[in-house]
Amino acid sequence: MQNVTLPITTRLNLLEETRFEKLPVTVYRNKQVASVQVAERIANLIKSKQQQGEKAVLGLATGATPVGVYEELVRMHREEGLSFRNVVTFNLDEYYPMQPTSPQSYVTFMNENLFDHIDIERQNVHIPDGTLAPDEVAAFCVNYERQIEEHGGLDLQILGIGRTGHVGFNEPGSAPNSGTRLVTLDDLTRRDASRDFGGKENVPTKAITMGIGTIFKAHEIVLMAWSGNKAPIIKKAVEGEVSSEVPATYLQLADNVDFVLDEAAAAELTRFDTPWLVKDCEWDEQLIKKAVIWLSNTLGKPILKLTEDDYNSNGMAQLATERGPVYNINIHIFNKLQHTITGWPGGKPGADDSQRPERALPEKKNVIIFSPHPDDDVISMGGTFIRLIDQGHNVHVAYQTSGNTAVWDDDVLRYVEFAIDFDRSLGKDTSQLQGVYDGMRQFIQHKQPNQPDSQEIRNVKSFIRKSEAIAGARYAGLSDDHIHFQALPFYESGRTAKLSVTDKDIELTMDLLQQVKPQQVFVAGDFADPNGTHIVCFNIVIEALRRLRQTEAWVEECWVWMYRGAWHEFKPYEIEMAVPLSPQEVLRKRNAIFKHQSQKDTPVFPGDDAREFWVRAEHRNHETAQQYDRLGMANYEAMEAFVRYKF
CATH class of the missing domain: 3.40.50.10320 (LmbE-like)
Known part of the structure; x- marks a missing residue:
């Protein structure tokens, strides 16, 4: 990425706008644009290493977040000739136990989304082994760390973030110096994975993961997050205090990290959620409404009781100055809220609809x-x-x-049993339906997770x-x-x-x-x-x-x-x-x-x-x-x- 020298006033304004943020954050319009930018960053690293006759060592992540990055890297390989022959990869984690051929395995994920579509040497691919015997796991983890070190460490580690704040499978309680190890998964993590496994009860309770200490040693770290689902945990990770309860906050201590977000994932950061606290704003109707409601909720006061002191003491002096007096602002926002309320969601016949959310006509919609x-x-x-x-x-x-x-499988059997009994009560031949039912029971008895x-x-x-x-x-x-x-x-x-x-x-x-x-x-x-x-x-x-x-x-x-x-x-x-x-x-x-x-x-x-x-x-x-x-x-x-x- 190019270094651009900004005018001092611009730099000061940016510092003020991001003063609640404890690490670098780059926000893109959507995940597609962001994914392309991260892929270009990886491609530039690979090309730079190629020119130097060196290997690029990448730490890779799984899950929905990096899929767009991998799609772009595959496109670059096919259309632009980007080669991965000098690339060595180490994946963050794998469920344990887990067969590599399972649809839920991260081996399967990486093959389907990246490795099967590029020219990487398979001996350069490293993914934690979910098939190990319990007494083999510790030695494997030590060797995983040793292999990373033998390759000179990770040049670039890409991360997602879980809603518990985990990176890799470093769940709340993880130590900042932790290495590759076997961990127990948080219940929320397992619930989030339940759809991939056909129910939480099928999700493994453990995983092998790189540790936070391992991740910290990477020369560059890029954490990506998309969608509003991730916005609350991103705010904690970026603006909260460093805590083992949110392992991603440890990244605040790294000086080689960049959070790459789409607008939805960044939405709860202070500069986007309550921008009046960090900068002068362009006050349009929606922002005024948001700010006044925020002030009312923050102070626990109805809108019509908010005062000029309330505005001035809570970062809204600019609004009071530009649009005041504040009581007029209060009345305006109160009326706008009042006009959203209607008992006539299809419009009220014969009524003035200029202040109603729906049109009066046609009366019957x-x-x-x-x-x-x-x-x-x-x-x-x-x-x-x-x-x-x-x-x-x-x-x-x-x-x-x-x-x-x-729908639960048990309900299927119950309904078909009802149908058989009903047909039988009418004197109908139920042999065909009984045969279908027997086949269903047999299928369900041997059904695999998410089959x-x-x-x-x-x-x-x-x-x-x-x-x-x-x-x-x-x-x-x-x-x-x-x-x-x-x-x-x-x-x-x-x-x-x-x-x-x-x-x-x-x-x-x-x-x-x-x-x-x-x-x-x-x-x-x-x-x-x-x-x-x-x-x-x-x-x-x-x-x-x-x-x-x-x-x-x-x-x-x-x-x-x-x-x-x-x-x-x-x-x-x-x-x-x-x-x-x-x-x-x-x-x-x-x-x-x-x-x-x-x-x-x-x-x-x-x-x-x-x-x-x-x-x-x-x-x-x-x-x-x-x-x-x-x-x-x-x-x-x-x-x-x-x-x-x-x-």
């Missing part, structure tokens, strides 16, 4: 609620779903995927989710002809890793949109979904609408509203429509969620929140209402929140 999984509609916006129907709108719901990976289900099992799981979705939509008041099951092809891989989106997925969505011609579309904007399905389904809907906009006039009058709630909720300053729910409506929403019996008690993929989905949803809806109450608004039982997507 065509509405489509897109639900990525068969229960996201009622979990995330069940109260609004029911309200739209009660208020007479022409509501449709579209279940985008079958959700057939998220794709047989087609018959996948079908039954789809039927279970479909019947539950119909029951939930009917309870909300929807007629059967307004319930649509898209079964988008990208999802139907039979495994947690999904297929790529194709034009077929988009065309199916365009066909439904053409059929309904909605004035309102609701889509899942909860991209924290650990399954990754929400953002894929969101992008499919948006692309379908983009294509239709080129030829269909009605699309210009179609407003898109994003909902959350299954995993996270919008921040108060982001909310553009807040639909209050009465205690009775909260109960109706809960009953609609209860129709999804296969997801009650313990769902197959609960994420890192052990509570049932209905409990999560109610808590988040109550918390949204309480936030509005603390800011000085009316005190409601619960609220569902929405943000409008603008093309």
Whole structure:
């Protein structure tokens, strides 16, 4: 990377802006751009070493984070002739025990994502051995360290970061001078890996990992992080105190480290989250709203009670000076928040809609609620779903995927047993169905972790989710002809890793949109979904609408509203429509969620929140209402929140 000498005023401003950050941070627009930059850094190192007749020694990481880097390195090899013959690699870690041919093995990961596609000499590839006998592990770890030293140490170590703050598999409690060793995995780490293994119970409890002391010896260290899921731990790692509870904070003590982030992962750093604390700001409406709400929450005072001293003492003197007096700012933001609240999510007929989130006309709107999984509609916006129907709108719901990976195998057998008994009660021949059932039991008995289900099992799981979705939509008041099951092809891989989106997925969505011609579309904007399905389904809907906009006039009058709630909720300053729910409506929403019996008690993929989905949803809806109450608004039982997507 080139060294650029900045003017002294620019350097001073940058130092002030990043004064909370205890190590170098580079932020890129998105992970694609960032991955290319890291790949170029690695390629430049390899070329420099080639020119000197030396080997480049790389420390490599696994997981979703470095995949884009490896893709770019493979492209450089194929299209630009980048050679890896002078490269020696040492991987950070491996599960233990683990067979190298297992789909979850990091040997498999590295082969599929990098090594099988470049000209690296296989004897130069080093990955911890997950097949060792327990009494062989310690000697292996000592030898791993010795091999790194014999190659002159790591020239460049790339890292990801886990939500526990681990680097490699150095979990909380790891010592800063630790070497390569066998470790026990944190429960959160195992939960995050559960989809790869078909459930947390299948994730190994141990791993072999390079130590923090080993990582520290690298000549350069690059830690990468993408997405908002990583934002909280990135803030701790970059701005927090050095602590064994967050092992990544040890990197603050290194003088050869660079954190490379996308904008989402950097979002909670002070210079992005509360920039008024570190620099002068350009105060647009959204930033003013965010800052005033932050000040209200920080001081525990309703917005209308904030004073000029409050502004001046909390980094907001510039705002008070440029836009004051502060009481006018308070009134303005109070009114903006008040105008987000509506009991008429489809618009209020005959009312002045200039200060309302939705249009009054047409009075009866065509509405489509897109639900990525068969229960996201009622979990995330069940109260609004029911309200739209009660208020007479022409509501449709579209279940985008079958959700057939998220049903317990025991439920499959139970439902088929019911079908056999029912047929038998009608005097039907059940021999064929019995044969299918016996095959299912045999398959399930010998099923390997994350092994794709047989087609018959996948079908039954789809039927279970479909019947539950119909029951939930009917309870909300929807007629059967307004319930649509898209079964988008990208999802139907039979495994947690999904297929790529194709034009077929988009065309199916365009066909439904053409059929309904909605004035309102609701889509899942909860991209924290650990399954990754929400953002894929969101992008499919948006692309379908983009294509239709080129030829269909009605699309210009179609407003898109994003909902959350299954995993996270919008921040108060982001909310553009807040639909209050009465205690009775909260109960109706809960009953609609209860129709999804296969997801009650313990769902197959609960994420890192052990509570049932209905409990999560109610808590988040109550918390949204309480936030509005603390800011000085009316005190409601619960609220569902929405943000409008603008093309």
